[in-house]
Amino acid sequence: MQYNISHIDFTYNSHTKVSYGVPQGSVLGPITITLYMLPLGSIIRRHSINFHCYADDTQLYLSMKPGNTHQLVKLQECLKDIKTWMAANFLLLNSEQTEVIVLGPENLRNMVSNQILTLDGITLASSNAVRNLGVIFDQDMSFNAHIKQICKTAFFHLRNISKIRNILSQSDAEKLVHAFITSRLDYCNSLLSGCPKNSLKSLQLIQNAAARVLTGTRKREHISPVWASLHWLPVKSRIEFKILLLTYKVLNNQAPSYLNDLVVPYHPIRALRSRSAGLLVVPRVFKSRMGGRAFSFQAPLLWNQLPVWIRETDTISTFKIRLKTFLFAKAYS
Numbered sequence: 001m002q003y004n005i006s007h008i009d010f011t012y013n014s015h016t017k018v019s020y021g022v023p024q025g026s027v028l029g030p031i032t033i034t035l036y037m038l039p040l041g042s043i044i045r046r047h048s049i050n051f052h053c054y055a056d057d058t059q060l061y062l063s064m065k066p067g068n069t070h071q072l073v074k075l076q077e078c079l080k081d082i083k084t085w086m087a088a089n090f091l092l093l094n095s096e097q098t099e100v101i102v103l104g105p106e107n108l109r110n111m112v113s114n115q116i117l118t119l120d121g122i123t124l125a126s127s128n129a130v131r132n133l134g135v136i137f138d139q140d141m142s143f144n145a146h147i148k149q150i151c152k153t154a155f156f157h158l159r160n161i162s163k164i165r166n167i168l169s170q171s172d173a174e175k176l177v178h179a180f181i182t183s184r185l186d187y188c189n190s191l192l193s194g195c196p197k198n199s200l201k202s203l204q205l206i207q208n209a210a211a212r213v214l215t216g217t218r219k220r221e222h223i224s225p226v227w228a229s230l231h232w233l234p235v236k237s238r239i240e241f242k243i244l245l246l247t248y249k250v251l252n253n254q255a256p257s258y259l260n261d262l263v264v265p266y267h268p269i270r271a272l273r274s275r276s277a278g279l280l281v282v283p284r285v286f287k288s289r290m291g292g293r294a295f296s297f298q299a300p301l302l303w304n305q306l307p308v309w310i311r312e313t314d315t316i317s318t319f320k321i322r323l324k325t326f327l328f329a330k331a332y333s
Contacts, residue, residue: 030055036089043085047078052258054133058082066111099130101137109139135188141290143192147202154181154206162213173214181210185235190242194293204235228332237327240302247280247299248319262296278311279304 002018022029033055044051044060052059060078064071083093102109112126129138129145136146157180165173185203192200211217211226227234233241249255250263266279280300285291292298303311310326313319 040082040085043081044078047074047081049075049078057133059132064112066108072112095124098124100124100126101128101130101139102126103137103139103141106140133188135191141293142199143195144199147192147199150184151202151206154184155209157181158206158209158213165213165216170214177210177214181206186238186242189235189239190246190295193239193243193295193298200235200239207232207235224332231328233324233327234331237331241323241327243295243298244302244306244323245316245320246295247303248313248316250299251278252316254316259295262294263299278308 002021002023003015004018005012005015022032034053037053037056037058040053040058041051044058050061052061060075062071062075079093079098083095086093102112104112109126126139129136131137136143136149138145158177161168161173161176161180168176185207192203207227208223211223211230211232212219214230215226217223217226246255246259247263250259251265253260264281264283266281280303282300282304283296285294285297306323306326310319310322313322
């Protein structure tokens with residue numbers, strides 16, 4: 001039996017029995033909220049709007065030209081229907097926490113940003129950056145704000161670890177570094193594929209600092225041998241690892257359908273050498289824009305560079321081992 005108690009203005013109310021719901025932290029939570037929110041999908045589809053749902057987080061997105069302002073009206077009507085459904089099902093759509101972002105070239109963004117959305121009288125103005133499942137998306141998709149936030153948080157934890165490093169064993173120190181530093185470098189890092197070297201440089205500096213704290217290496221000493229001794233992949237290689245792992249899952253039916261649609265196997269007209277087996281079609285894109293950073297381009301580009309003995313691996317665990325060995329040799333050769 002669950003009970004609820006509220007605290008308002010330094011006053012506690014009496015215990016109230018909770019007849020519905022799942023205990024906070026229960027393993028059933030993600031499943032039950034997904035089942036409870038399931039009808040939301042049919043409402044959004046009725047408005048012909050694309051969406052993604054993760055637990056209680058829902059994202060609506062659509063592609064449009066600056067002149068198609070009716071698309072924004074459609075989005076606004078969809079939001080109203082969602083709010084009505086949520087109110088009828090004991091849920092609350094927080095208008096103040098609903099964010100809008102317009103992605104695209106600056107000249108086109110300005111044309112769309114003038115079309116302001118409203119929800120319950122609250123203006124939903126376009127934001128320069130929004131947080132999406134812990135990742136900060138900016139209008140240019142440069143992820144500079146996200147990288148800056150990673151650096152700020154990681155250096156904070158790294159300074160704290162360095163203060164107690166002398167009383168930690170090598171094993172314990174490594175666990176702390178992986179928990180507070182490496183996990184942040186790796187979280188959703190596939191989004192950084194194709195980013196300029198200058199953008200990734202600050203992330204690499206974090207990894208360098210973490211390696212120095214862990215091994216006691218001085219600043220003047222070369223860092224590459226330290227990476228190799230720790231068997232760490234540099235930041236760029238870690239991003240490639242994540243992209244290639246996702247690609248492997250796509251080709252082996254272990255990935256979401258929206259990723260499957262972005263990867264096209266290459267089928268030659270006539271039989272060629274076995275070396276061409278398992279290749280993917282690399283689409284033509286405008287590399288000067290965002291096309292060169294898209295998963296649909298980066299995935300086949302990196303995949304086709306792998307040797308056959310890695311591409312044709314049977315199990316994902318073996319694939320990870322072979323892929324890391326390949327990228328490690330490539331990084332430190």
